Amino acid sequence: MSVETQWLAQSIEEIKTQGFCCIPNFLSPTKLAEVRAALDKHIGSFHGRNNFEGTKTERVYTLVGRDKVFEDIVEDERILALCDAFLEPNFLLTASQAIRLAPGETPQPFHADDSFYPIARPRPMVSLSMICAVDEFTAANGGTEVIPGSHLWSEEKLAGEYRRGEGALDVDLEQRLAGQTVTVEMPAGSCVVFAGNLLHRGGANNSQGPRCAFSNQYCQPWARTQENFFLGIPTEKARSMSPRVQELLGYSIHPPFMGQLSASHPRKALEEGFIPPVMRSS
Numbered sequence: 001m002s003v004e005t006q007w008l009a010q011s012i013e014e015i016k017t018q019g020f021c022c023i024p025n026f027l028s029p030t031k032l033a034e035v036r037a038a039l040d041k042h043i044g045s046f047h048g049r050n051n052f053e054g055t056k057t058e059r060v061y062t063l064v065g066r067d068k069v070f071e072d073i074v075e076d077e078r079i080l081a082l083c084d085a086f087l088e089p090n091f092l093l094t095a096s097q098a099i100r101l102a103p104g105e106t107p108q109p110f111h112a113d114d115s116f117y118p119i120a121r122p123r124p125m126v127s128l129s130m131i132c133a134v135d136e137f138t139a140a141n142g143g144t145e146v147i148p149g150s151h152l153w154s155e156e157k158l159a160g161e162y163r164r165g166e167g168a169l170d171v172d173l174e175q176r177l178a179g180q181t182v183t184v185e186m187p188a189g190s191c192v193v194f195a196g197n198l199l200h201r202g203g204a205n206n207s208q209g210p211r212c213a214f215s216n217q218y219c220q221p222w223a224r225t226q227e228n229f230f231l232g233i234p235t236e237k238a239r240s241m242s243p244r245v246q247e248l249l250g251y252s253i254h255p256p257f258m259g260q261l262s263a264s265h266p267r268k269a270l271e272e273g274f275i276p277p278v279m280r281s282s
């Protein structure tokens with residue numbers, strides 16, 4: 001399957017103008033079933049610790065290392081084509097996680113996924129995110145809420161409003177932002193792709209059932225990744241992955257030498273019997 005040119009051009013335009021685009025039927029019914037089966041094995045082992053992670057939310061971090069189906073999705077050619085359009089060559093996977101909101105979950109604070117890179121806005125995105133619905137997303141069950149156009153907002157527009165105190169929730173602001181919000185309602189298997197500087201949040205789950213999703217985020221090749229995949233994914237596991245996924249995890253060089261391993265290409269670390277130079281006697 002190759003990425004359809006017209007679809008790609010339109011999706012790029014939507015991300016440029018409104019900050020996001022949707023991919024209906026991103027997963028085939030078979031892939032969606034595989035995702036659900038894989039998630040069943042992992043969901044429930046990590047409970048959100050705060051309002052951001054969600055106190056009624058289960059998360060599974062390092063999803064890419066948990067099942068082959070997630071490795072395949074990480075290198076989905078439609079997502080990588082969008083990354084190619086907005087990020088520099090050698091972009092990296094920065095986060096990979098499942099997010100399951102239980103009934104009663106409250107809305108997340110509005111945030112941008114690349115807000116922790118201290119580069120003044122307005123600015124290009126440092127990362128690109130995708131969130132795929134594993135359960136249907138509705139306004140009632142906490143479907144992701146986005147603020148169209150907010151990826152273009154300046155520092156001034158955010159200052160004293162959104163960032164009134166690090167991590168503090170400004171209730172007035174939350175209400176003002178909520179008035180500009182669009183809920184991404186989509187069937188299970190569809191996904192939303194959005195700029196890392198777009199304001200968004202997981203909504204409140206006022207339904208009777210869970211709202212499960214997974215998200216992969218990609219960042220510029222010069223930015224520090226959120227997840228430390230070198231530590232999270234053992235070498236033996238990384239060795240079995242495709243060359244493209246290995247590159248996305250950081251077994252790659254961003255010229256001239258970012259990511260080097262003692263002056264060698266980092267993929268050397270995946271060779272059988274590799275001994276780190278610092279452990280060699282000569």
Ligand SMILES: O=C(O)CCC(=O)C(=O)O
Binds near residue numbers: 099108144145200201
């Ligand atoms: O669950 C969602 O819909 C959004 C989650 C999110 O934005 C996050 O955890 O950073």
